Amino acid sequence: MFKDLKNNFIKTIYLAGGCFWCTEAVFQRIKGVQKVTPGYIDGLVKNPAYREVCTGKTGHTEAIAVVYDSKEIGLADLLLIFFNTHDPTTLNRQGNDVGTQYRSGIYYTEVKQKELALEVIQQLKTEKIFTNPIVTEVKEATPFYTAEEHLDYYNQNTDQPYCTYIIDPKIKKLKTYFSNYIAIHNE
Numbered sequence: 145m146f147k148d149l150k151n152n153f154i155k156t157i158y159l160a161g162g163c164f165w166c167t168e169a170v171f172q173r174i175k176g177v178q179k180v181t182p183g184y185i186d187g188l189v190k191n192p193a194y195r196e197v198c199t200g201k202t203g204h205t206e207a208i209a210v211v212y213d214s215k216e217i218g219l220a221d222l223l224l225i226f227f228n229t230h231d232p233t234t235l236n237r238q239g240n241d242v243g244t245q246y247r248s249g250i251y252y253t254e255v256k257q258k259e260l261a262l263e264v265i266q267q268l269k270t271e272k273i274f275t276n277p278i279v280t281e282v283k284e285a286t287p288f289y290t291a292e293e294h295l296d297y298y299n300q301n302t303d304q305p306y307c308t309y310i311i312d313p314k315i316k317k318l319k320t321y322f323s324n325y326i327a328i329h330n331e
Contacts, residue, residue, distance in 0.1 A: 153215045154178065157222070158185050158251035158285050160207035161230030162238025167208045169298035169311050170229045170318055175327045176216030181209040182297070183290040185251050191289055200243040207251065209288055217325065219257060223250070223264045225322055229314045233276035239310065248278075251285040258282060 161167045164182035171180045184197050187204030197204045212222060230238055232248045252258040261282045268278060298311050319326065 153213055154211065155214050155219070155257075156209055156211050156253050157219065157257055158207045158209055158249075158253075158288055159222075159226050160185065160205040160247060160249035160251070161226060161232075162206070162246045162248070163241050163310070164206040164208050164291065164294065165297040165306070166230065166238075166311050166314055167226075168296070169307075170225065170314055171208060171210050171222075172296075172299070173315070173318060173326050174212075174217065174222070174225065174322075175325055176214075177210060177212045177222075177327075179209070179211040181211075181290055182294045183207060183209060183288050184245075185288045186249065186283065186286050190287070194291060194293065197245050198243075200245055203244070204289075205245050205247050205249055206291075207249065207288070209290075219260050220264055221325065223261060225318070225325065226250075227264070227268060227273075227278075227280075228321060229317060232278045232280040233274050235279045248280040250280060250282045251288075252282065253285050258284070 159167055168180050168182045171177050184192050184204035185207045187202040189202040192202045192204055196202050230248065236244045236247050238246050250261045252261060265278055265280065298307050301307050
């Protein structure tokens with residue numbers, strides 16, 4: 145019985161903030177996050193391949209499945225990290241990555257997650273945190289397809305130019321502004 149009670153605190157949410165290599169690298173380092181899996185969500189094709197998603201024709205976005213222990217880290221904290229480690233104001237784009245597959249999105253698995261996501265977005269708007277309007281979509285999660293060939297990309301390729309120029313600054317920002325959320329075994 146105790147085991148079942150504990151599992152009620154394990155939650156999953158899907159986050160899209162551009163290239164999934166970036167979001168995976170950030171959320172792998174967060175206390176309370178038990179698993180991060182890159183993949184594709186919110187599209188029209190079953191089991192899409194990376195090359196298909198890159199065309200923008202499948203409707204999917206690159207996203208990560210974040211499995212977290214809600215007793216260790218709250219969703220509001222995860223969302224604040226999410227909003228501060230990508231640009232939620234650019235439609236279908238993150239830096240040089242352009243296309244609908246790079247849109248900003250939160251795909252919830254519970255109504256409470258939707259409500260909190262909308263509250264966080266409203267708070268960011270009210271506080272005028274961003275100069276431009278937030279374009280992050282908030283939608284119910286649809287089937288998620290794991291990008292098998294892209295698992296743990298950053299940690300295995302830290303010397304690649306994309307990792308050095310695009311992901312390293314996100315990790316640095318995480319360490320600077322969210323150091324108390326970083327899991328010790330990751331840093």
